Amino acid sequence: MVGLVSAVAALGLRFGAQTTEPYNRGHLWLTIALPFAWLIVLALNRTYETRYLFVGNDEYARVVRSGLALTTTLAIVAVAFDFRLARGYVIIAMPLMVFATVVVRYLVRQRLHRSWAGGDRLHRVILVGHEHAVGEMTKRLRRERYHGLGVVGACLPYEQAHSALRRVPGSLPPILGAFEDVATAVGRTGADTVVVLSCPEIAGAALRRLAWQLERDDVDLIVASNLVDVAGDRTTIRPVDGLPMLHVEHPRLKGGRRLVKGAFDRVSALLLLILATPLLLVIALLVRFAPSAGGPVIFRQERVGRNGRLFVIYKFRTMYVDAEDRLAELLHRNEHDGGLFKIRDDPRVTPVGHWLRRFSLDEIPQLVNVVKGDMSLVGPRPPLAREVANYPPDMRRRLVVKPGLTGLWQVSGRSDLSWEESIRLDLSYVENWSLTMDLTILLRTLGAVVRSSGAY
Numbered sequence: 001m002v003g004l005v006s007a008v009a010a011l012g013l014r015f016g017a018q019t020t021e022p023y024n025r026g027h028l029w030l031t032i033a034l035p036f037a038w039l040i041v042l043a044l045n046r047t048y049e050t051r052y053l054f055v056g057n058d059e060y061a062r063v064v065r066s067g068l069a070l071t072t073t074l075a076i077v078a079v080a081f082d083f084r085l086a087r088g089y090v091i092i093a094m095p096l097m098v099f100a101t102v103v104v105r106y107l108v109r110q111r112l113h114r115s116w117a118g119g120d121r122l123h124r125v126i127l128v129g130h131e132h133a134v135g136e137m138t139k140r141l142r143r144e145r146y147h148g149l150g151v152v153g154a155c156l157p158y159e160q161a162h163s164a165l166r167r168v169p170g171s172l173p174p175i176l177g178a179f180e181d182v183a184t185a186v187g188r189t190g191a192d193t194v195v196v197l198s199c200p201e202i203a204g205a206a207l208r209r210l211a212w213q214l215e216r217d218d219v220d221l222i223v224a225s226n227l228v229d230v231a232g233d234r235t236t237i238r239p240v241d242g243l244p245m246l247h248v249e250h251p252r253l254k255g256g257r258r259l260v261k262g263a264f265d266r267v268s269a270l271l272l273l274i275l276a277t278p279l280l281l282v283i284a285l286l287v288r289f290a291p292s293a294g295g296p297v298i299f300r301q302e303r304v305g306r307n308g309r310l311f312v313i314y315k316f317r318t319m320y321v322d323a324e325d326r327l328a329e330l331l332h333r334n335e336h337d338g339g340l341f342k343i344r345d346d347p348r349v350t351p352v353g354h355w356l357r358r359f360s361l362d363e364i365p366q367l368v369n370v371v372k373g374d375m376s377l378v379g380p381r382p383p384l385a386r387e388v389a390n391y392p393p394d395m396r397r398r399l400v401v402k403p404g405l406t407g408l409w410q411v412s413g414r415s416d417l418s419w420e421e422s423i424r425l426d427l428s429y430v431e432n433w434s435l436t437m438d439l440t441i442l443l444r445t446l447g448a449v450v451r452s453s454g455a456y
Contacts, residue, residue, distance in 0.1 A: 002100045003035030010093030027089060038097060041066045041073075054109050055147055057436045060102050064436075067098035106443075112148070122150030123220075126176065126185055128210075129197025131160045137197060137224070138173050152189045155182050157201060179206075183213040193220040251431045261435060265377045269370035276364055283361060287316055290352045295321035298365060303382040306402045311374040313382055314365035318353025319346075360449050366405050378438040379404025380426035398426045401433070411444040 011031045042048065045066045053059055071094045078085035115121050125141070127134045134154045141149050153176040176185035179201060182194060194214055196202050202210065207223070214221050225246065238245045252258070273280075287297045299317040302310055327348075349357065356362040369375040375382065382403035388396075408425040429437070 001035075002104055003038035003097055006097035006100055007031040007034040007093055009096060010089050013092050026083060027086065030085075030089075034093065034097075037070060037073075038066075038101075041070045042101075045069070054112055057434070057440050059105060060440070061436050063101050063105065064098060067094055070094065116148045119150065121148075123148055123193045124152045124189060124191040125149045125193045125195055126182065126189065126191045127151055127154040127173065127195050127197060128179060128182055128202060129154075129156070129199045129224075131156055131172065133197040133199070135172055137195070149193065149195075152191055153185060155179055155185055157199075182210060186214065186217060186219055191219065193222060195222045195224055197224045252433055257435065261376065261433075261438065262373070264435070264438075265370050266373070268377060269367040273367045273371065276367070279361075280364060283316055283356065283364070286352050287356075290350065302385065303403065304385055304388045304399065305374055305382065306399065308388070308399055310385065311369070313374075314368050316356055316362040316365060318350060318356050318362045319348045320350060322348075363405060370405060374402070376402040376404045377406065378429075378441050379407055380429060381407060381409060381422070394427075395423055398423070398430055401430050406441060406445040408441060411441055411448045 008031060011027060042063070045062045047053075047059060047062045047066060071090065074085065074090060074094075077083070112121075127137055129137075134156065138151050138154070141147060141151055151173045153174045154172060155177050156175060156179075158178040158180075176189065185191070186194065194210070196207065196210070211221050238247050284297045295317055297317060299315045299319075300312050301315070303313045305311045353362070366375060370377055379402050380398040383391075388399070408429045409422045412421075412425055
């Protein structure tokens with residue numbers, strides 16, 4: 001349907017009243033054939049495979065690649081058969097088809113994610129592994145329901161399974177038996193997916209036998225890797241004498257794609273600043289002439305940027321001028337773990353400041369930081385120097401890229417997240433950055449701002 005609507009729209013926009021003229025008959029046939037060609041190209045790019053649907057950015061990237069492939073094919077066919085293909089038709093049809101497909105898939109994904117968040121239509125999952133790994137995976141899947149995996153039980157090593165049955169399970173799901181009981185547990189619970197966590201007992205021949213058992217009932221088998229927060233496009237399976245070896249590429253921290261990101265950031269930030277000028281003036285007047293006035297409109301603070309370089313960040317002032325002096329008396333009310341200080345009803349925040357923070361409008365002046373090159377549109381949260389001083393070695397990894405105006409932590413709950421989870425998301429971004437991920441985060445930021453979730 002998307003392909004047909006896009007092709008018809010391109011035909012009408014390009015030829016208008018001349019659409020039915022005899023010399024446009026070729027484009028009429030092309031309009032009829034284009035939706036079928038679009039479905040074929042999408043299928044060849046594996047955009048309908050379950051593992052690429054509804055989670056991650058790979059689904060959208062494959063749609064874009066399908067559009068490029070079909071455009072190239074049209075050009076080759078037109079030259080080969082000496083068909084005078086109207087460039088305006090292609091310029092309208094293909095971008096419109098790709099954009100509409102991405103939008104429709106995004107809307108379907110959001111609807112399904114809402115359904116999953118409510119506990120509906122989840123895949124019934126049995127976890128297989130050691131107690132600690134099962135507990136950690138259970139917490140993660142319960143927190144991130146948008147993956148569509150609902151844990152219905154677990155199978156542990158024989159000793160751990162019998163020990164867990166004799167005590168309160170805590171964070172563990174229902175224990176359904178030992179490793180030998182997986183097939184029985186699947187039949188008893190009606191599970192459709194088995195996730196095998198890393199453990200030496202289920203490897204090689206044992207894993208192969210389990211796959212044979214599950215194959216009879218058409219139950220999906222997922223083998224979880226020990227790798228933490230490594231995106232799929234950084235991994236490649238290389239078979240060596242029948243043994244699948246997982247090759248992990250290094251993160252994309254340098255090179256041409258980083259230059260593209262920098263150019264995209266600065267140009268986009270400059271355009272957004274120009275478009276937001278009326279809004280900036282209104283907010284500046286509100287901050288300046290509000291009853292809580294008495295300080296500067298712009299709040300300046302030193303933050304730590306890429307490779308530990310200090311820079312001054314710009315924000316609209318949302319607190320009273322004595323906010324820093326009152327920090328010590330409020331430390332005992334901190335509602336956030338780790339190095340951040342956050343409380344929901346901070347008495348230092350002005351009435352106008354509460355409104356600005358709710359919709360993240362106080363962050364708009366940071367577009368100036370992006371234009372200057374101190375920040376990126378998307379990246380880790382810009383930390384204070386006192387926070388960085390307490391970073392363990394692993395956490396310093398987030399300083400190898402520019403901090404961002406928005407990021408994974410902002411679109412995943414902001415201040416409602418724990419310190420550990422915020423850092424994990426920042427490190428995940430650093431390790432797996434791509435321009436597609438940036439665009440996805442920017443789109444998700446709009447939804448997060450509207451919902452005001454975790455903003456205080």
